[in-house]
Amino acid sequence: MANSDETLFLWINGLVGAMPIVDGAAQIAASDYLAPAILAFALMALWFGESNAEVRLRQQVGVFVALSSMGLSGLVVFILNMFYYRPRPFVDLDVNLLFYQPTDSSFPANSAAAAFGIAFGIWGVNRKLGWFAVVVAGVYGLARVYAGVHYPMDIVAGAAIAAVVTYAVFRISDLAMPILTTIIKVGRILRLA
Structure with a gap:
């Protein structure tokens, strides 16, 4: 699996330089700002x-x-990284790097886990906006592979972690509904909800 992951990474990252406009778009999409801002909105x-x-x-x-x-x-990614560290692609391979060099573990992708955690949470209550959020998270993950800072399986693992965690949180939220409803009602009184 690691070999196919590396092969797919090299193919995706090997496209860098073919079309400068795509490279520029990937730099913006892979940034720490665009996808998180879109998901916040x-x-x-x-x-x-x-x-x-x-x-x-x-x-x-x-x-x-x-x-x-x-x-x-x-938190799950943090705990996993205490036991497993995977170097970033640019550490072991000759890559076309379009991004700064993060020093944390490549696997699983924390950025993907966070983005997909938000996207799947949105999808659980609003399919239309949720699909948009999932696409944003997916483009974010793909752009980070293209930019040379993650392997494809890093992104897949981050998304899988987010899917499992989001499912569990939705189940727990059913039990916590009286507390959440009270918090939201107080927020409405304060004009925050």
């Missing part, structure tokens, strides 16, 4: 964007789930 749209009180409550719970999934997915 998607969360704001969920939080404030619905006039129907029942739907808005469900979507606001989804925001809690998405943020919890992001944080817990990051």
Whole structure:
């Protein structure tokens, strides 16, 4: 598997330089700012964007789930990295690097776990916006492979961690619904929800 992962990485990263406009777009898409900002705006749209009180409550719970999934997915990656370290592609291979050189473990991709944690949380309460968020997270992950800082399986593993964590958080949120509803009602009194 590692060999096919490396082969796929080299093919994707080998496209760098063929079209400078794609390289520039990948640099922007792989940055630490664009995808997180888009996903943050998607969360704001969920939080404030619905006039129907029942739907808005469900979507606001989804925001809690998405943020919890992001944080817990990051925690899972952190714990895994205590036991397993995979060097970044640029450490072992001759790559076309379009990004700064992160020093943390390449596997699993923390950036993918966080982005997909938010995206899957959104998808759980709003399919249309959720699909958009999943595409944003996917482009973010692919751009980071293209830019030379992750192997493809790093991204897949980060997304898989996020999927499992988000599923678990949704199940737990069902049990915590009275607490979440109270928090949201207080937020509405304070004009925050």
